[in-house]
Amino acid sequence: MPVQIRTMRAADRPAIAEILKKTEAFVPADVEVALELIDCYLADSTGSGYHFLVADVNGQPAGYICYGPTPLTQGTWDIYWIATDPAQKGRGIGARLLKSAEENIRSAAGRQVLIETSSNPLYLEARRFYLGRGYINISSIPDFYSPGDNKITFRKLI
Numbered sequence: 001m002p003v004q005i006r007t008m009r010a011a012d013r014p015a016i017a018e019i020l021k022k023t024e025a026f027v028p029a030d031v032e033v034a035l036e037l038i039d040c041y042l043a044d045s046t047g048s049g050y051h052f053l054v055a056d057v058n059g060q061p062a063g064y065i066c067y068g069p070t071p072l073t074q075g076t077w078d079i080y081w082i083a084t085d086p087a088q089k090g091r092g093i094g095a096r097l098l099k100s101a102e103e104n105i106r107s108a109a110g111r112q113v114l115i116e117t118s119s120n121p122l123y124l125e126a127r128r129f130y131l132g133r134g135y136i137n138i139s140s141i142p143d144f145y146s147p148g149d150n151k152i153t154f155r156k157l158i
């Protein structure tokens, strides 16, 4: 399946919003915040501090990733969001997006990538995905999101 990775443009917003809404793990507040970041980036792509890549399959957005340098650090970058259209999961789209983001981060003198996620069972797929891409679980903050829902941080040296 040919997947093309490119930077996000304004015309992608409706398709990405649909992907976010269809993603079971994301509650409406998550979707709202994810769209706010997209709007920040579309309003000022260089000044926003966010980078967005989109994966096209047959010319249609099938997933995206949002990442950026962690403020006040030297060479630490965060992956803020990643999502693949639920109908297209398990076909290598997420892996391609993450790999492209890591290559861009390395080119920008990034040293390490951090990803924060939740211990909620809805994120099990995402946690397995990160472990499979060479990320290591380096910390867990108990009851961070809500009682029983921990914040887990994954790290990869690049």
Ligand SMILES: CC(C)(COP(=O)(O)OP(=O)(O)OC[C@H]1O[C@@H](n2cnc3c(N)ncnc32)[C@H](O)[C@@H]1OP(=O)(O)O)[C@@H](O)C(=O)NCCC(=O)NCCS
Pocket: 023, 025, 063, 081, 082, 083, 084, 085, 088, 089, 090, 091, 092, 093, 094, 095, 096, 116, 117, 118, 122, 123, 125, 126, 128, 129, 130, 132, 133
């Ligand atoms: C996490 C997520 C982005 C992964 O995206 P994806 O496109 O399904 O990822 P991939 O297809 O690249 O990889 C998924 C699995 O399919 C496998 N795979 C890769 N290419 C494949 C192919 N061509 N055919 C079948 N399987 C394939 C991968 O090996 C991987 O398995 P692994 O994790 O056991 O190593 C996706 O599941 C998602 O959108 N989840 C919901 C949103 C979410 O939780 N985001 C993270 C918030 S922290």
